[in-house]
Amino acid sequence: MRIIKLDATNSTNSYLRELISQDIVEDFTIISTKNQTLGRGQMGTVWASESSKNLTFSCFKDVSGIHVEHSFYISMVTALAVLKTLQELAIPKISIKWPNDILSENKKICGVLIENVIKQSQLQASIIGIGLNVNQTEFDNLPQASSLKLISGKVFVLDEVLLAVVLNLKYYFEILQTGNLEFLKSTYETHLFRKNKPSTFKNAEGLMFSGFIKGVSNDGKLQVLLEDDILKVFDLKEISLLY
Template sequence: MYNNPPKTLFVGQKLLFLPECHSTNDIAADLINTASTPEGTVVITSQQTRGRGQRGNSWHTEPGKNLTFSIILKPTFLTVNQQFLLNMAVSLAIHEFLSKYLPQNLSIKWPNDIYWHSQKMGGILIENTIQGLSLTHSIVGIGLNINQKSFTEQPRATSLKLASQPFSNEDEYDLEILLSELLIVFEKFYLLLRNGKTDSLRTYYLRNLYSYGEKRFFVSNGNQFEGTITGVDSQGRLVIEKDNKLCYFFFKEIEFVF
C-alpha cells in the first residue's frame, strides 16, 4: 500500500507506511534525528491508536477508512513570529484538494480545522522545533475523514464520503490516489510560502475562513459574547470585533459556540 510516489519534487518521495502506530507525529519526530530523513518525508498509518489534535484533544478514526499522516518539513526560512503562515499554507492546501470533490460549503475553521457546513472533516496539528529565532523542523500532522460513515464519539464530524453522497457514485474513495493528489497540492502551497507569497496566502485564507465577517457567539474565560470575525493577525490570533472594539485571541483563549 502507498507504493507509488506522487508527482512531486520532494513531498512524499520518501514514505513510511505503518499498518498501526500510536502517533504518526511521534514517529516523524523520531525520524527527524536521522540524517537520512529528507524534507518531505511522509509517515502514514491505517490505524492511529493515540492520535491527538489541538487543545490536547484525542483524534479518533475508524481503522483503514481515513487519511492519517504526518509530513516532515524544514521551514528554516520562517521566523518564530511567522509560524502561523505555515498553518495557513497547510490549511489552504487541504481546502483546495477537497474542493475538487466538494466545490461548495467547504471552509477553514480557525486556526486549522477543515469544515463542511458546520461539521468537522479534518484537522491539522503542527509541531515546530525552534532554534534561536527560526524554525528548524516542522511536523505537520493531518487527519482527514474520508470513507468513515459513523462518528459516535464526534457527533459534529463528517467525512468526504458522507458529504459527497448526493453527487458521487464511489463506493469508497481510493486512499492511495487521494494521498497522492493531496501531496501534490501540499507541495504547491508550501513552495508558495517558501517563495514569499505571503500576501496571497493571507488573502486566500481569509476568503475561505469559517464565519468570516459573520456575527456569531463565542466563549472566552467562561463568558459568552457576540462578535464578528474580522481577520487573523500576524501572530495567528483571531481578531473579533466586539462592542465596536477589536479583540485578539490565541487559539486556547476562545471557543466557538455551536
C-alpha cells in the same frame, strides 16, 4: 517525496519526530498509517479514526527559510492545501475553522496538528499531522463530524487523496517560500468559517460573548470585532467559537 506506510502506530507525528532524532529526513517525507491508536489534536484533544477508512499521516517539512514570527503561515499553507484538495474532489461548502480545522458546511472533516522544531529562536522543521475523514460513515458521540463519503456518497482511494494533499502542500509552500504572505493570508481569510457573521464565543473563563470574525493577525491570532467597534485579537487558549 518518500512515503512510509505503517499498519499501526500510536501517533504519526510522534513516529516522525523519533525518526528525525535518529537520522536526516528528506523534505516531504510522509508517515502514513492505517490505524493511529493515540492520535492527537489541538489543545490536547484526541483524534479518533476508524482503521483503514481515513487518512492519518504526518509530513516532514524543512522550514529553515521561514522567520519564526511567520510560523502561523505554515498552518495557513496546510489548511489551504487540504481545502484545495477537497475543492478538486468536488466537496461542497468547505471552510476553515480557525486555526486550521476543515469543515464542510458545519461538519468537521479534517483536523491538523503542527509541531515546529525551533533551535536558537530559528525555525528548523515542521511536523505536519493531518487527519482527514474519508470513507468512515459512523462517528459515535461526535455529532459535528462527517467524512468525504458521507458528504458525497462516493468511496475514495486513500492513496490518491494523500498524493493530492501532498502536491497541494508543495504548491502552497512554494508560494510561502517566495514571500507572498499577503496572497496566502487573504486566501486563508476568504475561506474562514463564519467570517463577518454574528457569532458566539466563549473565553478561557467560560464567559460567552458575541462578535464578528474579521480575519487573523500575522502571528495567527483571531481578530474579532466586538461591541462599540472594538477589534480585539485572541490566541487559541483564550477563545473558542461556539456554533
